[in-house]
Amino acid sequence: MSHASVTPHTSSDAADVLDAPTREKVLVVGAGPAGLAAAAALKALRVPFDLVDGNKDVGGIWNEEREDSPVWPAMEMVSSTRFTQYEDMIQPVSFPPFLRPGQMAKYLRAYAARYELTDHFLPKVSVRTATPFDEEGVWQVELSNGKVAVYSALVAAHGISGRPHLPRWASEVPDEVRTLHAAQWTGSDGLEGKRVLIVGSGQSAADIAVDAARRALEVRWSVRTGHWVVPRSIGGRPGDVAASHEPSLLGPLNEKIAEQAVRRTIGDPQSLGLPRPSASLLEDAVIISDELAPRIRDGRVTPTGDVESIAADATVSFSAGAEYTPDVIVFATGYEQASEYLPEDVVPRTADGELDLFLGTFPRGRDNLVLLGQQRVNGGVLPLLVEQADVAAYALHAMRSGSAQAEEFRRIRERGDSEVPAHEAREESGVRGKLESLLPGRREDQRSDAGAAAASRSTGASAASRSAGASRDEGLVPFVDRDRLLGRLRFVRGLFA
Template structure:
């Protein structure tokens, strides 16, 4: 790792010390930048610092993705870490990562960034900030990375009568949920059908709530979190799936996804749960290990969306009603970039859903500025955060070409006009795009002994350290270990079906 502190080295300010900010700082330092990490909190961790001002997690909460896929390539979790680490374990992991990476030398905690804009006096960027004591400061940097996350400002949709709800537990957003104990014996309505909604509803049903109702505009398919001991992302978010999705028609992709869901997790109707559409892309899909079983046991009651509230009575769109003590909205977050100055804001034109960006990262009119981790994705975030950070670092460090301005502008123009939220990114296809941009997507022909692990195993962080800049000597062994960790790929021998699938891709020109 580069440890140079040359005062002539280019400078970069990283806004935010959560996972995205830490990995961006680590890789910019690798290519020779002097890093200044600016964080409003007193410590690193972001969402994973339980109790921190930027955190929406609750004590004891578990990750949704396995320890293999919730880590960066430089630092696996220590032996003995559970398959799904706790929030506290993730906070400790990120602290170790920051210390190992050497990025805390010029970290400025308890500093809120007020404005970031191009330097009017020339190249570079001006950053204005305020310390917790109220002292303002301003400094110029050659580059700036905004890494403040996508899940900062909770949204609660308008609902007739909601302001007059008088249940004893009141109305909160999932961001304020801090565990089930406070709701013991209560009738709780959870609004939404995302992972967080089903996690909260399941925990409430298992830990003493008197009744749990889940209301949703769109009831989704639900994949199990772990299948025969194998975390779902090790089976779903694979390189083969990414390659295949590029060749399939939308109808073929929907059929393949539905087949996977039904084969591994069943149809919601089998459990007595509704589903918005037989097309899994129209209905959407999420994951939870307990929700459908709890519906089948009548410990969670699915309902349609709410039509209104009178006192503590909730009316649903099908005409039914429920008396409720607490309403918890798991209804998402707005994109928030409050520190953008006038020129940066004019270029990015952010709204509550998205900003004008080339693959969620660069803008042609804002050289030296990038966003890392400010995107909405299904599947494990840590591998894609690291890949995006490496793309930015390699581009600014001169290892990879900067995308042409015309290419970036055309990509941005193709996303307009905006009609609501953009499609959710899928980890496996997004990772492959980022790895290609960074020049680190592994070349299977270079690693014949890894054919099965690379195509049908997880896209683990180590797999992106095989080829390209910063390859690791032990990456191949780690790829095999990651693929075998939970039994998904116990050995390197392709099955007959896997060989046929790869042959079909090869016949179409994929590799």
């Protein structure tokens, strides 16, 4: 597959597009994996839209030139290419099983070019404010180029890394200690001779601890919540691929088999000095890493307890009684569920501070707003983003026509997630098939391979994809059970298909 580069529009191009009437259009905010999925789905249903992003190219956080990206060049994705691709365009066979950011960026640019999504793309244009006018059923949007436009609906695909979360004691860190959030991590260069403290219990904290250990003098890892550590590969295959083939009818036996396999390859978390996991392996928000256990065992990374306090001389006290004086503190403490351009009262919150979204996507009582990708999952999130985007496109299309399907969707939306049964994956790929049919000479080989991948995703319980609610502060981006949410989205998609 060739990686066609995207030729961005100039600022004058953007002005020309926005000068045209936009009232009947949908505005997609963010040109990362979720935004591209939404753009492709809307195009397949012939719903007019604009796609905006503050960067000059598509790709979202995987864009190599984006300064505020929470990924770094040497990082490897924890989900394999099998679960990091759109159903209608497979990853190049020349790519390794686990991609680096630059490779994912090339794939996303190629996808946008293939379906001519860049014809709708306004580069270096971000949204400053978005105000709903409920009586008219439209949004007034102020853009970074000074334009004010009116759109019929808004698809918020801005991602989850816009507002980093810091613990309360972060404000007490002395000035002589360098502090940064995981979103600012660019690699371990410059850490030679430094004593580094990583704060956080999840995947990002583990990845940064391993990366920091390549150059730092010492690395301490403050872990509050225990999680299972699982290998990237099982039996010579990527772990998420192997897990997708496990027999789902074995039930609890699957869990015992999986835990025994992890104990043989990596060991119990407690044997590494980590807290005991609060959930079983198949229900845990696992850490996927081949390098973490060796780094802990050779002393390059030392787990510690939760931080209790930090003194004026930068001495950190831990719950286990130990102390440490770092030169650098990295907060891998998650992100808050928030948007800088949406009014706070547009989407209500639950008692836990989470956004109250039907299927993690749709605000109740609001027909012209969709939020994509506001969850964390283990393994590949792209299948979830695609399903959310497909259902969103179908729903927005139905709302425009005032069909009976729209009324049924509203009824189910107001009843809530618990009323929606999980639904086995269908063989067809939803709105993707409609988009593919718009291309001359569609690629049957890609569709069959993608269909097989989609089918494998829906069978079995995946140790690399299931996640339970890990302990966290209120208002942070939540972990969800990906397979359960996918099942419910597919059921609702059936209303429109």
